[in-house]
Amino acid sequence: MGRTEALTAAEWVQFEQEGYLRLGQIASDSQLASLQARMDAIMLGKVRYKGMYFQLDSASGSYGDVPSGGEWAEATLNYRKIETLERDPEFLAYLQHPVFRNICQQVYGDSVSIYRSMFMNKPAFRGTVLPYHQDGGDQWGLDRNPLVTIWTALDNATVENGCMQVIAGSHRLGLLSQWGHTISPEQEAELAPESASLFLEAKAGEAILLHNWLLHRSGVNRIECPRRAFSVCYMEGATRSQQDENRTYPLVFGEGALCPEDQRPDYIEESLAV
Ligand SMILES: O=C(O)CCC(=O)C(=O)O
Numbered sequence: 001m002g003r004t005e006a007l008t009a010a011e012w013v014q015f016e017q018e019g020y021l022r023l024g025q026i027a028s029d030s031q032l033a034s035l036q037a038r039m040d041a042i043m044l045g046k047v048r049y050k051g052m053y054f055q056l057d058s059a060s061g062s063y064g065d066v067p068s069g070g071e072w073a074e075a076t077l078n079y080r081k082i083e084t085l086e087r088d089p090e091f092l093a094y095l096q097h098p099v100f101r102n103i104c105q106q107v108y109g110d111s112v113s114i115y116r117s118m119f120m121n122k123p124a125f126r127g128t129v130l131p132y133h134q135d136g137g138d139q140w141g142l143d144r145n146p147l148v149t150i151w152t153a154l155d156n157a158t159v160e161n162g163c164m165q166v167i168a169g170s171h172r173l174g175l176l177s178q179w180g181h182t183i184s185p186e187q188e189a190e191l192a193p194e195s196a197s198l199f200l201e202a203k204a205g206e207a208i209l210l211h212n213w214l215l216h217r218s219g220v221n222r223i224e225c226p227r228r229a230f231s232v233c234y235m236e237g238a239t240r241s242q243q244d245e246n247r248t249y250p251l252v253f254g255e256g257a258l259c260p261e262d263q264r265p266d267y268i269e270e271s272l273a274v
Helices: 009-018 029-043 089-095 098-108 185-191
Strands: 020-025 053-056 079-083 112-122 130-134 148-153 164-166 198-200 206-211 216-218 227-236 251-253
Touching: 009 020, 029 079, 029 089, 029 227, 089 112, 089 227, 098 112, 098 148, 098 206, 098 227, 098 251
Parallel strands: none
Antiparallel strands: 020 206, 053 079, 079 112, 112 227, 112 251, 130 216, 148 206, 148 227, 164 198, 164 216
């Protein structure tokens, strides 16, 4: 049984100070096992959805070598990133957990959408360095900045397999570049020196609340155990694209929210269908 209680006032204060908060285990053991199995089935093409975004891992481990993504490419566990997981009923049900709803309602009110729901993977003995960055800014093309990301470890995340690293309190610096995302080498030397870096090891099933402006990075995986994770960026339901005010984003809480019962794979191997 995972956590069901809302955040306490002390936890909110801690989140405001540090820019991250460990939420403990949210998924039950059986839900976690089912998310792990579903993730591998999606990578192996046993469950498929139109419009899901896939990006293979780089061969070199270098961020500059990450291939541009697109549709499902091949049956392999070496994907680096997969987006649009809200199309899958199991991932949608998880990201709509009451604890997450309560957090989002405190920050945004009743209507909440997502910018993305994504799988981030450091495959066995592989993975790509993700440099220090913040999640937001003009690069995201939104008319307001999202502030809430919830990251869940699908495997034990350790220093050896590329757990996340953060600079506690760095969200209070605000967005370091209006364009957003990665920071310059000069900013990194000043604001994110190795000595200030905190390794956020996490147990499989543990969820961590992240402020979108918290500086975070992750390295490569030096061991056989993959480091799979699921990360969801929640935002105010009224958020629109800067370029196209008619573009909406999937609503996950409040009126018009997606329902797991309505999500169907376009293809599912017979042995996996329930
Ligand atoms: O999982 C990782 O290594 C990084 C995740 C991340 O950058 C995010 O969730 O925004």
